Amino acid sequence: MRRNFVDSQFLCKWLFFAGAVLLAFGSASQHPQLIYGIEFTFTNIFLLMLVRLYGIRMVLPVAVLVYAVSIFIYHEPSYIIIFLFEVCWIGLWQMRRQGYLLGPDALFWLCIGAPITLVACWFSGSLSLIEFIILFSITASNGLFNTLIAEILVNYLPLGRWLGLVQDKPLKVTFRRVLFHLSITLIALPFLMNMIINGRDAYDVSTRTTLQTASNTANSIKGELDQWKQENVLGVQLEGLIQIGYLQEMIKRNTTQKLFDITITNKQNKVLATNNKEAALTREQPQSATLIDDNYLFEVPAQSIVLLPTQQWRNAHYVHAVSLERIPLVISVSVPVKAYQEQIFREYIYQLLYMLGNITIAALLAWVINWWLGRSLMQLARSTTNLPARLKQMVPLEWPNSGILEIDSLTHNFKDMSQNLLHMFQEASWMNQRLQSSEKKLHQLAYYDSLTTLPNRLQFHQVLSGLLAEDGDHNERIAVMFMDLNRFKQINDTLGHAVGDVLLQKVAERFKVIADESCRVFRLGGDEFVFVMRYETNHAPDDFAKQICNCFEAPFDLEDSSVYTTISIGISLYPEHGISMGDILKKADMAMYVAKEQGASSYHFFSQALEDSLNEKMYLENGLRNALHDEQLFLVYQPLVSPASGKTTGIETLIRWRHPKAGIISPAKFIPLAETSGLIVEIDLWVLREACRQAKDWQDRGFPKIPMSVNLSAKQFYRTGLLEDIQTILEETGLSAQYINLEITESVFIKHMDPVIETLTQLRNMGIQISIDDFGTGYSSLSQLQSLPISVVKLDRTFIQGAEQSEMKSSVVKAVIELAHSMGLQVVAEGIETEQERNFFTRLECDELQGFYFSKPLEVSIFEKYLITEYSQ
Template sequence: MYRLLELSRHRQVTIAAYLACLALALLTQWVRIPFLFGASLTLTSVFLYLSVRLFGLRGGLPIAFAVHAVGVFLLKEPLFLLVGLLEIVVIGLLLRKLHDRLFYCALLFWLPLGMLILYLFLLMQEGASMNDALLICCIVTVNSIANALFAEIIDQCWPIRHQIRPSSGETEQSVLSLRKYLLYFTIGIVMILFLLNIFVNSVSSFKEIHIYTKELAVQAAHAVEQERLRDEAQQLERLQQLLGRYDTDMYVVIILDSNRRIIASSDSEAADHIRYLADASSYMKLSDHYYLTRHKQRFSIWESYIWHNESFIYVKPIEGIGELIVAIPLGNYREHLFNKYLYHFAYLFGFTLAAALVALLINRLIVRDLNRLAQSTTNLPHRLKQQHIVELPVSRIKEIDDLITNIRLMSGSLLQLFQESQSNAERLAAQAQLLRQSEERLHQLAYYDSLTGLPNRLHFSQQFSELIALSRPDNSQGLAVLLIDINRFKQINDTLGHSAGDRLLQQVGARMDLLSCKTSSLFRLGGDEFVFLCSYTQHDQLTRLAQSICHMLEEPFLMDDLPLFLTVSIGISIYPHDGPDTESVLSNADIAMYNAKKEGDSSYRFFDSGDATFISEKLQLENGLYKALQEHHFSLHYQPKVYAATGELCGIEALIRWQHPELGMIPPDKFIPLAEESGFILEIDRYVFREACRQNKAWQDAGYKPIPVSINISARHFYQGDLKAMIIEVLNDTGLSPQYVSLEITEGVFMRQSDHVIETIVYLRGLGIQISIDDFGTGFSSLNQLQWLPISDVKLDRSFIRGIASDDKKSSIVKAIIELVHSMNMKVVAEGVETVEESQYCKLLKCDELQGYLFSKPLAAADLEKKFLPIKL
C-alpha cells in the first residue's frame, strides 16, 4: 500500500511539472520583451529546455511543437523560428551523453549549426540584407543561449528531476560545485547586463534619431512655410515648384488640402509616406505633430518583420490650405542603428570571453586552494584514526587560510578524540570480554552444577521439556528417568566432613558420567541425588542401565587413601505412563527410589502407583515432627543391658518412640533419618537426653540402685550443636551425676579428626560421662584409630552377633575384635542377642555385656521398673 501511494504521488508530481512547463512556455509566447526594428526577446525556450531535461526528448518535443505551432499560426511569428524544434531535437540527443550540461548543449547547437541555418533562412527572404540577417541571428542566438543558462541554473538549484525520475541511472548531484557557481554567476551577469545594455542603447539610439529627425523636419517645414508666406498669392502649381526645390534623399515635403489630398510634394512617391496616417494602427505617435509610420505588410510565415520602409512624419497645419508634412525615411539611419547592434554583440562576445577568463582566474586563486583542501581532508577521520600524517595546503587568501587553520585545530582535537576513543574501545572490548565470560559463567552456573560440572536440575527440566515436545506420537521411543540416591551419604558427610563428601560426589558423578551416551544423559539434582534422562525403545534398556550403575559403584572409592564402599538406590519412572510432565515423572521416580531403599543396598525399582503411599506417609511424618515435639508425642522406652558372666542388670539404653495420633507407633528407623535430614535431630537429642536423665534421677530418688543410662547422640550434635552446654545444662537441671550417663555415638564421629570433636569427647570424659561406640564394625574407621580416643566401651553391631554360633568366619572376626578392644582397656557390649546359643557364645568369647530381645524388648519406664530394676535400697 505504501509503495502504491509513493507511485501515485510520483505520478502527480510528474503531471504537474509537465503541465507547468507547457503553460509557462505558452505564456511566455505572448509576453515578450520588444526591441526596436522588429527584434524582441522571449523566455519561451527556458521552459522548453526544462521540459526536455525533465521528461527527455519524447516528453519535451510535444511541448516544443505545441508552443511553436501556437506562435506561428496564432501569434503570426515567422516560420524561421521553427528552427527551435530542431534545436530541441539536437539538445535532447546531446543530453543523453552530456546529462545535466544543458548550457554546453545549447552552445554546441547554436554556434556551429543553429546560427548558420537561421542566417541562410533569413537571407532567402525578399529585401533582407546581410546585416538584417546577421542581427536577427545574433539576437535569437544570444536569447537561446541565455535561456539555456537560466534553464540549467533552475535545474541545478531546484533538482525536481530527482522527484520525477527517482529510479533513473543518471548520476545525481544535489549540490553545485563552486566552479559552476562562479561560471553561472559571471556568464549570467554578463548576459543580463548585455541584454539590458543593448535594450537601453537601442532605445536611446532611437530617441537620438527621433530628436535629430524632428529638428530636421521642423527646420524643413519652417523653411517651406517662410517661402510660401513671402508669396501668399502663389497658386497650387507654384507650390509644386516650390517643393520641387526640396527634392532630396534626406526627407520628403508634402502639402495636403483639407480633404487630405496631396496638393504638392517633393517626391513622386509621396503617397507611400502618408497613406497610413488615416489608420491609427499604422503609425506610432512619438511627440506632438511627430509620428513613426509602420507599413502594414501581408502576413507571411516565410518572412520576418524587419523595419525597412518606415518613416518619421512631421505634420504642421497650414491655415487656409490644410497640412504640411515632412517625411524622413528611417532607412537613412537603419544601417547606422543595425551596426551599433552588431557592435554590441561583438562587445558581448568579448565580455563573455573576459568573464570566462575571470572565472578561470578566480577558480585558480580560490577554487584550486579549496580543491587541494578538499583532497587533503578526504577521509580525514579514517586517516587520523590510522595515524596517517595529514598535510594541509597553504593559501594566500585569508578566509581560506583561516579555514585551513580551523581544520588543522579540529584535526588535532579529532586525533585526540580518536586516541581517547581507541582507549575507550580497548576498555570496552576488555569489558565485553569479561561480560562474555560472565555470561558464559552465568550460563554455566545456571545450567551446570558447580561441584561436579554435570548439568543441573534446571538443565534437566529444560531438556526433558524439549524431549517431550519432540516425542513421537506413535510412542516408538519412550522417555524414562532414573533417579539415583547414595545410601547413607549423610552419615558420610557427618563423619568425614562436607569437603570429603564433596570430593566423593565428584568421583561418583565422574564415574557414572561414563555411562552417558546419545540416548542417556546424567544430571545432578542436588545433594546426593543424580538422575539419568534416557530415550529408549525397549524396556530392558532401562534395567540394564540400572544394573550397570549399581555394578559401576561396587568398586570402592579412595578418600585420603581410605577405601570407601558405596551403594545406591535407583527409582525409575517412565513418561508419559507415570506422569504427564517433568515434575510428576521426577516425583514418581523419587517415590520408586525410596521404595528401593527398603529393599536393601544396590537395588532399583520401577514406579508403581501403589508406591505413592510410602511417599505420602514420609511427607506426613516430615510435617509431623515439629508438631510431635510441641505436643509431646515422643516418649522413651528402655532396653536393659546385663553382665555376660552373671546376667545381672548393668545398665539401660534409652530409645525414643513416637506415638503418632493418626499412624500409631512410629519406629525410630522411620523418623530418625527424616529428623537427620530436616535438622530436628538436634531437638530430639535434647529431648531424649533430658528425659533419660530425669527418669534415671527419679529412679535413684525413689531408692532404686543407681545404674547408668545409655543415650544415643547424633553425630550432627558434635558439629552443629553446642553439645557441652546442653549436657551441663541438663545435668544441672536434673541433678543426675555424670557417672550414670553413657553417650552412644557412631564410629563415624571420630573420622573427622577435628580438634573440636576430640576436645569435646575429652571434656565429657573428664566430667565422668562414659563414651560408647555404637554399631561398631559397620562404619569406616580402623581399629588402630581407637587407641588414642578416650572410649569406655564398644558395642558390636547385631550383624556380627546374628548366627555367630554357626559361622566360623564371623566368630573369628568377633573374637579378634574383642581381644583387640580389651587390649585397649575398653569393654565390649554385644547387642542384638536373640538366642541362648548367641548368648553362650558371646560369654565364651569373654564379651563383657549383652543386650537384645533374649533378655527384653524395649519397655516403658513403668514396665522396666517392675521387671528389671533392683529392689529399693
C-alpha cells in the first residue's frame, strides 16, 4: 500500500512538471499585444512556480529551451532573454534562502533589469529616454506581475505537499503578506487589462487618423492630375522634365507639415517626384507589409532577428497608395509611426505612474490596516503565550482592549477560557491528591478481577510473558490451561446474571484452593479462567487437569438452589507447542473448543493433528467463499421411486463441491462450515434457483413433470425476505410451484416456532410442498407434526436401519408409518440399500423409496440418461 502511494505521488509530481512546462511553451507563443511592439508575456509564471517547487537545477535547462524557441522559432526580440536572467536570479536566491519571491524580483529589476534595458537601447541604434522608460517600466511591471502570481499560487495552494516535494509543515503566510497580495493583485489586474485595451484603442485611433490624413492628401493630388491635358499625360509617360517639375511642385503644395512623405512613381515603381528622397530610398529596402484596408498598408522593415521589441517600429510607416487609371502613376503617402509613437508612449508612462501611485497608496493602506489589526492581535498573542503554565503559577494576566468587535470578542473568549482552565487546574490538583491516596485501590482494580478477586487478564499477560522471558532452569516447563464453563450462558439466561455472578465467585473459590505458587489461576473475563502451571514431570499437567475437573463433581449452592455445571479445558505446553505467548494462548484456546465438543468436564491437549484439522476447516471456509462465484459448486440428482411401479416419482437435489486442488469435497465437510459462516443462505438460494432452472429445462425438453426436492437450512427461516426470494426464483425460471418440494429438518422448530409455521403456511399456500427430512433423529414426535403445515415425512436411515430384522424396531416403524398416513402425510423411506429393505418398506406401504439400491446421486447428464432409460422401458 505504501509503495503504491509513493509510486502514484512520483507520477503526479512529474505529470505536474510536464504540464507546467507545456503551459510555459504555450504562453511563449501567445503574448498579449499592447502597441508598437510592446507586449506582455506570462511564461515566467510557470517557470518561477517550478523554480520554487523543483529548484533551479531542474528548471534552468527548460527555461533556456523555452526562450530559445521564443527567439529563433517564434521570432521574438532578443530582449526577451531578460526574463531568463530573472529566472536565474530567483533560482539562485531560492538556493540561498527559501522564502517569498516578490522582494528579490524587485531587487533584480532595480539592480540588473534597468542596466540591461539601458544597454539594449544603446546597442539598438537609438537611445531614446521615452523609449527606455516605457520599455523598462512595462517589462519590469510584467516581471513583477508574473512573480506575484507565481508566489500566490505556491503560497496559497499546497502544491509541494500534494506532490510530495516537501515533508515539513507548509510555509506560514502572515496576515500582512495576505493583505499585501490581495491589495496589489486587485489593483494590478484591472490596470493590466486597462493597458491592453488602451493600447489597442490608441493603435486604432492612430490608424484611423493616419488613414484619413493620407487619403485626403492623395485624393487632393489625384484631383489635380485628373485635370491634366493629354500633352501633360504624354509628357509624364516620356518622363519629361517639365511634367516631373509639375509633379514635384504639386507635392510641395500638398505638404504643409513634415508629418508624412509623398512619393509619385510610375508603373515600373520608379520615383518621379518625392518630398523625402531618403525615405524613398529606405522604402526600397525589404519591407514587411500588412494590409489594413483597401490601398492602405502598414510597412515594417524586414529583419530576421531584432534586439528590442520597439526597434522595428522606429522606421515603420503607414502607407496609402493610389493608382491612377488615366495617368500611369502611383501616388504613395507614407506616414512614419514616430509621429504617434512618442505621444502614445508618454500616455503609457502616465498610466504606469498612475498605477504605481495607486499601488503605493494600497500598500500604505494595507500597512496601516495591518498595523491597526496586528497590534491588538499581538497583544492578545502575548497574553495567551504559555497560558496553561502561567495559570498554574497563578501569574496575573493583562487582557488588551480593542476597538474591533471580533478581536474584542476573541479576547473575552480567551479570558473566559482562562478562568475555566484555572478552575480546572484547581480541581485537577484536588483530584490528584485523591488519586494519590487511592493508588493501592487503583492497583487492585487494574490487576485483579473485582468480582472474584482473582488476578485479571492484564496480570496474566505480565506473569506469562515474564515466565517466558526468564533465563532459568530449562528443565522446568510451563503449561497453560484455558478453561471455559459449560452452559454458563444458559444459567445466566434462566436464573439471572446475579446468580451467574455468584456461580463465578464459587468457582473462583474452588480454584483458589487447588492453586499454589507453582500453579496460579487468573480470570480473563466472563466465564473464562486460565491456570499457568510450572512443572517438571510429564504427567503433572494431566494430573492437575483431572484435579480441576474434580472441582465440578459437587454441585454449587446458589442462593435457594443447587446447580451442576461442567468445565472444558484446553492445554498447551511450553516450549513443545510454541515459544511466544500468542502461540501458546491460541493453541490452548483451540484445544479448549475440542474439549467442549466432548461434553461433561473434560480436557484436551493441543496436538499438531488438531491444528491441521482447524487449518483445513479455515482453508475450506475461505475457499467456500469463492466456490459459489467461481462455479465450483454443482448439483447431483437422486430419484425417489414408487414402491409399486419402481418408476421415478420425485427427484432430490444434492450439492457437491469440486475444489480446484482438493477435488470433490463431501457436503459433510463444507455444509457445517457454510452454516457457521452464514454462507448457507446464499448457497441454498443458488441450489433452489439451479434446481428450478433444471426442472423447467427437463419439462420443456419433454421429460416427465416430476417434483424436485430441495433442502433448506434452518437459517433461512430466521431471516426476512425468504418468501420474496422463492417467488422471484420461480418467476425467473418459469417453474410452477407445485413441482417444488422444500425439505427442512426438525431443527427449524427449535426456536421461534410460530414465525416458522407462518412462513411454511404461506409456502404451502403458494403450492409448494413441505417435507420433514431426517425424521427420527431430532426432537419432534408425530403428535407434534399434526400442527405443522407439512405433507411429507422422510424417515432417516438410522431410524429404519435393520427394522426388517428386529421385531421391536419393525413394530415402531410400522406404527409411525400408519400414524403418518392417518394424519394425511406421505412417508418416504430414505437410505434403501438392499432388496430386503425394499421389500420390507413396500409391504409397509411407504409412498416413496430412496437410496443407493435404486441409484446414487448422479450428475445432470448421467441422470438424464437414467430417466430416458427408465421411461423408455
